[in-house]
Every structure is written in structure tokens, then in C-alpha cells.
Amino acid sequence: MELFNYFRSSASYRVRIGLALKGLDYLYRPVHLAKGEQLAESYAGVSATRLVPLLRTGEHSIHQSLAILEYLEEACPEPPLLPADLAERARVRALALDIACEIHPLNNLRVLGYLKNQLGADDDTRDRWYRHWVETGLAAVERQLVLQPGRFCHGDTPGLADCVLVPQIFNAHRFKCRVDHVPQVMRVFEACMALPAFEDTKPEKCPDAQA
Numbered sequence: 001m002e003l004f005n006y007f008r009s010s011a012s013y014r015v016r017i018g019l020a021l022k023g024l025d026y027l028y029r030p031v032h033l034a035k036g037e038q039l040a041e042s043y044a045g046v047s048a049t050r051l052v053p054l055l056r057t058g059e060h061s062i063h064q065s066l067a068i069l070e071y072l073e074e075a076c077p078e079p080p081l082l083p084a085d086l087a088e089r090a091r092v093r094a095l096a097l098d099i100a101c102e103i104h105p106l107n108n109l110r111v112l113g114y115l116k117n118q119l120g121a122d123d124d125t126r127d128r129w130y131r132h133w134v135e136t137g138l139a140a141v142e143r144q145l146v147l148q149p150g151r152f153c154h155g156d157t158p159g160l161a162d163c164v165l166v167p168q169i170f171n172a173h174r175f176k177c178r179v180d181h182v183p184q185v186m187r188v189f190e191a192c193m194a195l196p197a198f199e200d201t202k203p204e205k206c207p208d209a210q211a
Contacts (some may be wrong), residue, residue, distance in 0.1 A: 043114065158195065166192050
């Protein structure tokens with residue numbers, strides 16, 4: 001398998017965590033978003049969306065981080081990223097989507113670039129935009145974790161929701177977002193970072209982190 005990704009991309013980090021939790025080897029293919037490498041014609045031949053992450057396995061290419069994680073879950077079901085119970089699986093997916101759909105799209109590189117370059121937002125305005133959506137979005141996740149607390153997002157083993165949560169906290173720290181209002185979220189984050197699958201795949205440990 002080949003993973004096309006960018007070290008600072010939270011969506012890419014999700015997939016790196018999932019691969020590590022399942023103990024799967026892959027070839028690391030860096031695509032530097034800040035340098036615009038995703039827009040090069042050479043990458044267009046790999047990804048029709050020109051986005052990362054993208055997982056290439058055999059003749060198949062899969063984009064969108066959650067689709068990749070679901071593919072890995074079905075192709076390599078052990079250890080599982082989703083619980084066996086149907087309702088519990090839905091809860092984990094919903095937690096993951098609370099972050100992947102409600103927080104991340106409003107703050108990805110393309111959106112921040114458009115706010116600054118096309119709409120004329122200065123850096124302070126852009127950062128306030130970022131913090132607002134991260135802080136309010138994490139508060140919604142916090143309420144879910146309070147209702148059903150566990151060591152991780154769901155129960156005592158890390159899974160799909162944790163793969164999505166941890167990269168978002170890295171982004172929150174990078175943009176100096178408040179996290180003191182989400183103690184359950186931060187407790188889960190610390191539990192995750194005690195595991196090699198999360199620690200060893202974090203952005204600064206990626207091969208392209210110094211590029």
C-alpha cells in the first residue's frame with residue numbers, strides 16, 4: 001500500500017493512526033500542500049481530487065480519510081476500529097463525523113487561504129475564525145463524551161473516533177485554541193498519546209516534516 005499524505009494534514013494523520021493501530025505497513029508518499037505539490041500535473045494522475053490523503057492499494061485508489069479508514073476496517077478487521085454492536089458503531093461514526101464534518105472543513109488549508117487571499121481577512125481575523133469553529137466544535141464532542149465516558153472516545157480501546165480526534169487537538173494547539181473547556185476531550189487525547197500508534201505517527205515524526 002502507498003499513502004500519499006502531508007505531514008501537517010490532520011486528515012492524513014487520521015489515516016496514519018489507523019494504519020498503525022492495525023499494524024499495517026505502507027509506503028509513505030509525501031505531497032507538500034504548502035508548496036502546492038497537490039496541484040502539479042504529476043499528482044493529478046494519481047488523485048482526481050488533488051487532495052490528500054490518498055491510499056493506493058493494487059489497482060485501487062481511495063481518497064477521503066474516513067472512507068480510507070472504513071476500507072481498512074473491512075479489509076483488515078483486526079484489531080477493530082469499530083465496536084461490534086450496531087448502535088455503538090453508529091455512535092463512534094457520529095463522533096468521528098462531529099469532527100470531520102463539523103469542525104475540519106471550516107478550517108482546512110483551502111478555506112483559510114480563501115479567507116485571506118480572496119476575502120481579504122488579515123491573520124488575526126483568520127485565526128479568530130479558526131478558533132471559533134474548533135472551540136465550539138470540540139465543546140459538542142465534549143458533551144457526547146460526558147454522556148458516555150470511557151478511557152477513549154468509546155470504551156477502553158482506541159478506534160475510529162480517536163483517529164479523528166487526536167489530529168484535531170494537534171491543530172487546536174497549533175492555533176492556540178482554548179481547550180480548558182473540554183476536559184473529557186483532553187483526557188481522551190492524553191490516553192491516546194500514550195500509545196505508539198498515535199505518538200509515532202504525529203506530524204513532527206513524519207519523513208517530510210523537515211522538507
